[in-house]
Amino acid sequence: MGKIKLACETYTWQMPGEQYKGKLDHIMGIVSQAGFTGIEPETSFFGDLSDPFKMKETLNQHKLELAALVHVEDWLNPQETVLERENADRWIEFLQYFPDTIYLLVQMPGQDRKDLVVRQQNLLSCVNAIAERAVDQGIVCSYHPNSPEGSVYRNREDYEILLNGLNSDLIGYTPDVGHIAKVDMDPLEIVKQYRSLINLVHYKDMYADGNWAPTGAGVIDIRGITQYLIDTDYQGWIVMEDECDQAIADPDGVTLDDGRYIEAQLNPLLL
Numbered sequence: 001m002g003k004i005k006l007a008c009e010t011y012t013w014q015m016p017g018e019q020y021k022g023k024l025d026h027i028m029g030i031v032s033q034a035g036f037t038g039i040e041p042e043t044s045f046f047g048d049l050s051d052p053f054k055m056k057e058t059l060n061q062h063k064l065e066l067a068a069l070v071h072v073e074d075w076l077n078p079q080e081t082v083l084e085r086e087n088a089d090r091w092i093e094f095l096q097y098f099p100d101t102i103y104l105l106v107q108m109p110g111q112d113r114k115d116l117v118v119r120q121q122n123l124l125s126c127v128n129a130i131a132e133r134a135v136d137q138g139i140v141c142s143y144h145p146n147s148p149e150g151s152v153y154r155n156r157e158d159y160e161i162l163l164n165g166l167n168s169d170l171i172g173y174t175p176d177v178g179h180i181a182k183v184d185m186d187p188l189e190i191v192k193q194y195r196s197l198i199n200l201v202h203y204k205d206m207y208a209d210g211n212w213a214p215t216g217a218g219v220i221d222i223r224g225i226t227q228y229l230i231d232t233d234y235q236g237w238i239v240m241e242d243e244c245d246q247a248i249a250d251p252d253g254v255t256l257d258d259g260r261y262i263e264a265q266l267n268p269l270l271l
Helices: 024-033 052-061 082-093 116-136 156-165 177-182 187-192 222-231 250-271
Strands: 006-009 036-038 069-072 103-106 140-143 171-173 201-203 237-240
Touching: 006 171, 024 052, 024 250, 036 222, 036 237, 036 250, 052 222, 069 082, 069 156, 082 103, 082 116, 103 116, 116 171, 116 177, 171 201, 177 187, 177 201, 201 222, 222 250
Parallel strands: 006 036, 006 237, 069 103, 103 140, 140 171, 201 237
Antiparallel strands: none
């Protein structure tokens, strides 16, 4: 890839509910207007753009790259269910049309952390199996842990299990600086600790009280993390995923604000 590039995630448009599902064309227009060069959609947004040829055409219209594709599943069993495997294989086939796109796997958080050890091992088994099939097709994979209380990989001890259990020959790690901060870890420290595994990065901001903040209004040192990535020759995508309350009413406006933050605060570092 040669340098750091900036993309936008579709979760901001999930904040209001279901009304933006199937409206990736509209979302891409806002993302492009905000100055991003890539988009990272979650598969539930695809609609008719699950046709790779239609996706290519729409991306080209908005002058965007498909930075990553987000696939969310439960993965509760030692092996994928029949439906989970069918879903994964369908997206692996889709991504063969997008050889530079990262296949980003995310587990749906549960309601609690019961049977934690078993659930952690089952997740690793499923994700490593998917990554093996994807890599066989030339697809780059990454895994994104999250922070809700029912997540099986959310704190420092969990990360040690996760990032030693993922097959690093097959799949990388996507740190989400907001989810890291949410459980009282230092995002920069975690990024430094696992830097060799990182092949994708997610940014969101958080207030000191733990609520999500508009990008740049919170306490996360986004500029400092960016500078560290530059200094360690990170070459890949940084993806904005703004989950502040304002996104519930105005995801388009929040994304345009993120673009202005990038122009003022990150582009001077990156250019």
